[in-house]
Structures are given as structure tokens and as C-alpha cells.
Amino acid sequence: MKRLFIFPAVAIALSLAACGGSENKNTSTDTEETSATETPATETVPGIENVEVSNTIVVESNDQMKFDKELLRVKAGETVTLTLKNVGTLPKESMGHNLIVLKPGVDVATFAGEATGAADADYIPKTSLSSIAAHTKLLGPGEEDKISFTLEKGVYTFICSFPGHYGVMQGKIVAE
Ligand SMILES: [Cu+2]
DSSP: OHHHHHHHHHHHHHHHHHHTOSOOTTOOSTTGGGOOOOOOSSOOOTTGGGSOBOSEEEEEEOTTSOBSOSEEEEOTTSEEEEEEEEOOOSOHHHHOBOOEEEOTTOOHHHHHHHHHTOGGGTTOOGGGGGGEEEEOOOBOTTOEEEEEEEOOSEEEEEEOOSTTTTTTSEEEEEEO
């Protein structure tokens, strides 16, 4: 309940700040504690120690909007062969799947938003090609696609870019 009473005070403080008023003697101290420290460059991926290193990967996708693997571990600098299978039966137009490996540091939500607008390009947004390390084509039921690529050391996020899927269809590839 306290929040309800604090709120108007914050609103007043904000409006004073917005006006650039000279009477800012009560400058709030609570803004200072929000200075977050950046996460370290080497991301740790919980559970990756239980995954075998393999550069030959088969991932299944299904009508439940799921990948059957969410953690992959590969040798950096060597060719990775990845096969994506769509083992579902629903039509491609409503339950198509692909697998896109994003470069480290790419904002997943932003990328997925761009992809949603790229229906005519199988949800591979031409405006964001520089964010993509590798990708399969968009698969309908019973289809599969095999791709080869090489990753430098790092942690990569992979997603399905079909609209609405990336939230649950995503995982990590650790190249080491
Ligand atoms: Cu999908």
C-alpha cells in the first residue's frame, strides 16, 4: 500500500525535473543505485557441462513449438554440420520452423521483431543478415535441412524466427 502514497511524490519530482526548475534541492537519491555493472564478456551457460561436444548435430522441431535440444556444444574453428528436422504435421503456414544461429551480442527480441515482418523471405530479415551466423530454411511438416558452418569461440543464441516462436524455441550453442 505504501507505494500508492509514494507515487505522487515521484510524479511531482519528475515533473519538476522535466521543467528544469531551479528548486531541485531535494534531488532524489534513489536514481544512483540503478547504475548496473555490465555482464562479463564470457557468458556462463548453466548445464553446458552435461552436454557432449559434437560438431554433428541433429535438432528436431515439432507441433508443440519446441526444439528437442536447447544446449549445444561444439568445437570452435571446425565445421559444424547441423540438421534441423520438422517432425510435426501442421502446415508450414501456421507451424513452420527454422533454426537461426545469431551472432553473440545480438538482441534476440529486436531480431525476432524484424523477422516477423519478413514473411516473404521465410522470416530471414534481409535488414539483419549481419546478425546471423548461420540459418536453415523454413521447414514445413516432415521436411529437413542440413547446413554447415564454422563458429569462433563464443556463446551463440539460436532461435526459430517464425512469428511468436522465439520465446520458447531458443537455445544456446557454446563454441569452445
Ligand atoms: Cu518454430
